[in-house]
Amino acid sequence: TIGKVITCKAAVAWEAQKPLIVQDVQVDPPQAGEVRIKITHTALCHTDSYTLDGKDPEGLFPCILGHEAAGIVESVGEGVTEVQAGDHVIPCYQAECKECKFCKSGKTNLCGKIRSATGVGVMFNDRKSRFSANGKTIYHFMGTSTFSEYTVVHAISVAKVNPEAPLDKICLLGCGIPTGLGAVWNTAKVEKGSNVAIFGLGTVGLAVAEGAKAAGASRIIGVDIDPTKFNQAKEFGVTEFINPKDHKKPIQEVIVEATDGGVDYSFECIGNVSVMRSALECCHKGWGTSVIIGVAASGQEISTRPFQLVTGRVWKGTAFGGFKSRSGVPELVEKYLKKEIKVDEYITHNLKLSEINDAFDLLHSGKCLRCVLHV
Ligand code: NAD
């Protein structure tokens, strides 16, 4: 198949708020600097459902969604030396070119090289898509488009990983788990003995708990409106649970009172701008830091009294937990193989690509952390 168009199955999002259609698509060969990957497993992240719902200003239709996956390189385009056919890889929505001013800054994991293309659903080389169905162009998504048997990505967006690691598990290291762990370790840099509050106990929030426990946090307060989340959350390190529905006062006041003035660190893992305000305002005066992880819908804005910041609270955000993708993801795979981080524990369901719409329903039901699709 090298150099040829591949016809394979993919789940196409033809329109916002409509079920995906699993159908044949044509996948063009990789051009210079590109890699074609056979996706073996992909999970669903809340961000896929957010874009399918039409809330993402960068969401273009028709497109192939999906960004938390693993697979095997099928072929590479001209000039690609980083990976070769047969390598086990995790596609990364955050590239790492190692040459742009972002990559060289030492201050961020964001890469500027191809971002202008991935934000509009095309490849950097010719600003065109490699996907089509009966001649109709289908856009890429986040530079990954993993809801497909084959996808084409930029070589600077491919993390080569240890082939001994099970692809049906490590696909999760493409988004949610690194995001939560990294928000604690890289963005907030939580110290031993800190008090932490986590808003939203889905996969991202539980990975924050796992990271906070590993960092030696004392109190890890989980906040969720779904009371069934607490038992599960305990296993990931949450030490106490607060349900905002059980309180008449704003939740930030409840937390400030329970923690002698507020927490040292808080994390918003929902994408709700009013919860983002609570997360900032439950932080301790003088030093408390709040990290925004959740992705809020187009048009939403955050607000607080500037006095909150004047008096020492810090508002931050993080993408992919601040991990540099190509260098950080293989290290996380090694940590998983050494049993230093959990992965299997976040997988609550396994389905086939053909059952993807059921997987979206599960995600919305609140009963599912991650559903892995066997592609
Ligand atoms: P999820 O849907 O599995 O979890 C969200 C949790 O929040 C659920 O347990 C839900 O019950 C809870 N919740 C909803 N409304 C609430 C409220 N008002 N108060 C308290 N709890 C509430 O989602 P996920 O996959 O864990 O993703 C979480 C968020 O992080 C999403 O917005 C996603 O888009 C975003 N995300 C961001 C990055 C990044 O790099 N910044 C990476 C991955 C995911």
Ligand code: AHE
């Ligand atoms: N496209 C949206 C923003 C989406 C967003 O913030 N994405 C996160 C990753 S979410 C993964 O589940 C991210 O990495 N952002 C940094 C980047 O470069 O996209 C919008 O609002 O336009």
Ligand code: ZN
């Ligand atoms: Zn994600």
